[in-house]
Amino acid sequence: xxxxxxxxxxxxxxxxxxxxxxxxxxxxxxxxxxxxxxxxxxxxxxxxxxxxxxxxxxxxxxxxxxxxxxxxxxxxxxxxxxxxxxxxxxxxxxxxxxxxxxxxxxxxxxxxxxxxxxxxxxxxxxxxxxxxxxxxxxxxxxxxxxxxxxx
Amino acid sequence: xxxxxxxxxxxxxxxxxxxxxxxxxxxxxxxxxxxxxxxxxxxxxxxxxxxxxxxxxxxxxxxxxxxxxxxxxxxxxxxxxxxxxxxxxxxxxxxxxxxxxxxxxxxxxxxxxxxxxxxxxxxxxxxxxxxxxxxxxxxxxxxxxxxxxxxxxxxxxxxxxxxxxxxxxxxxxxx
Numbered sequence: 001x002x003x004x005x006x007x008x009x010x011x012x013x014x015x016x017x018x019x020x021x022x023x024x025x026x027x028x029x030x031x032x033x034x035x036x037x038x039x040x041x042x043x044x045x046x047x048x049x050x051x052x053x054x055x056x057x058x059x060x061x062x063x064x065x066x067x068x069x070x071x072x073x074x075x076x077x078x079x080x081x082x083x084x085x086x087x088x089x090x091x092x093x094x095x096x097x098x099x100x101x102x103x104x105x106x107x108x109x110x111x112x113x114x115x116x117x118x119x120x121x122x123x124x125x126x127x128x129x130x131x132x133x134x135x136x137x138x139x140x141x142x143x144x145x146x147x148x149x150x151x
Numbered sequence: 152x153x154x155x156x157x158x159x160x161x162x163x164x165x166x167x168x169x170x171x172x173x174x175x176x177x178x179x180x181x182x183x184x185x186x187x188x189x190x191x192x193x194x195x196x197x198x199x200x201x202x203x204x205x206x207x208x209x210x211x212x213x214x215x216x217x218x219x220x221x222x223x224x225x226x227x228x229x230x231x232x233x234x235x236x237x238x239x240x241x242x243x244x245x246x247x248x249x250x251x252x253x254x255x256x257x258x259x260x261x262x263x264x265x266x267x268x269x270x271x272x273x274x275x276x277x278x279x280x281x282x283x284x285x286x287x288x289x290x291x292x293x294x295x296x297x298x299x300x301x302x303x304x305x306x307x308x309x310x311x312x313x314x315x316x317x318x319x320x321x322x323x324x325x326x
Contacts, residue, residue, distance in 0.1 A: 093261070102224060102273035109262030109299070130258045133234075151236070151263055 001030040001096040002057060008111035011092065011131075012124030015067065015080030019059040019089060019113055031055035033094040034134035054091045054135050056120075059113065061085045081115065087123065089113040090140065092131045092147075106132065106151065114143055122146065171196070190247040197248060197270035202277060206243060206250055206269060216240050217283030217290035217305070219312055220254055222267055223275040233275055236265050237313055239305055240283075241295040255298065257306050262299065280312045 002008060002021045010016040024031040033054055064083045081087060092114055097107040108130070115123040122143055131147040144150055164170050175195060178188050194203060205214050214220065221237045238254030241264070250269040255262060267274055283290060298305050 097264075097266070103268035103271045104224065105266040107264040107266075112261075130261050130263065149259055151258055151265075 001032055001094065002055075002091060002111055002113075003030045006030075006111065007062065008059075008091070008093075008113050010061075010089070010115060011112045011127060011129040012114045012122060013126045013128065014115045014122075014124035015082070016061040016064045016085070016087075016115060018061075018063040019087075019115070020062045021057045021059050022086070023058040025056040025058065025088075031057045031091050032096065033091055033098045033132055054132070054140060056088060056090050056116070057113065059087060059089045059115075061087065081123070088116040088118070088120070090116060090135075090143070092135060092143070093129075094132075098132065098134060108132070193248045194270065197272075200276070202269055202274075205277060205279075206245065206252065208245070212282075214240060214243070214252075214277075214279060215283045215290075216243060216293055216295050217288060218279055219281035219309060220252075221278040221280055221316060222254065222265075223278075224267070224271075225273045225275050228273070237280065237309065237316070238263075238265065239295070239298070239309070241298060242266075243293070255295075255306075256309060257302075278316075280316060281308065 003024065004021060006021045007018055008021070010019050021031065061081050061083055064081055064085075067080045067082060090113060091111070093108040093110060093112040095108060095111055097105040099105050112129065114127060114131075117123050120139065125146075127143060127146040127148065129147075130149045130151055131143065133144075133150050135144050135147075136150070175192060178192065180188055204210050204212075207213055218240050219237065220240055221235060223233045223235050226232045226234055236254060236256070238256035240252055241255045242253040244251045248270055251266050252269060253264055253266045255264045257263070281288065295305075
């Protein structure tokens, strides 16, 4: 449950380290990893409707990795963000437990997000860390394929 | 009284109600809490592969908090594919049919906790990789939430247990 001022770590290689939420795009007070809806009865992840996907937020980059100007040339370096940038992001891990349709609940030790560009594509080229399986929607398939581990 | 019962018409449920196939003899309900009787039968019906004994209070070989379990869950009722999760049991909540247990593991340095409903039909199997309660693997608490802040050595053996399990799987497939 990430709300206004909620901080989370950024787990891609865009350069940001910590981001702070400034707007929850779904319109609610908190952004969640997923929420149980009437889709509970469908015990099959592929049939779930989009409400169970990670919520999108707008965030401010609070801390970023320093951009070394002498290293410009690789694709990754050109995507780096700096402190104070406002970007869209998608929540990939929450400390608040998320219910799965089969009665399981899953909880991570921290909150994490992945920065996106205006076209809802990931800004970075790699994902560094675990990602929740709630992201296995058509929208975020690219993220899931980049993730080293999906739980 | 007996003649009145014999004379009464037999009750047939309407088609919309699913009557479960009779598996157990009619329970004795005199001087018993009816809800307890019903919930006990619910547990017995859900106890397909003997998972009730793993979590009962009196069984000397029950799973104790601190044990390492490997849980396999079906991804969907239609398909055979499963997902596995291994972790240390940090909490067992005994509530009849709604008994749940929580497993904690460190996945890529991030702590992940999963709470499983014991009698869920999507839970395929539970395998005990390391039983707690002996020698130095003894935890003096029922709920090990303190492991979130002070893990100590609790999660060190998980890597080797996972590798052992994978090796056993490969050996089983060969045979």
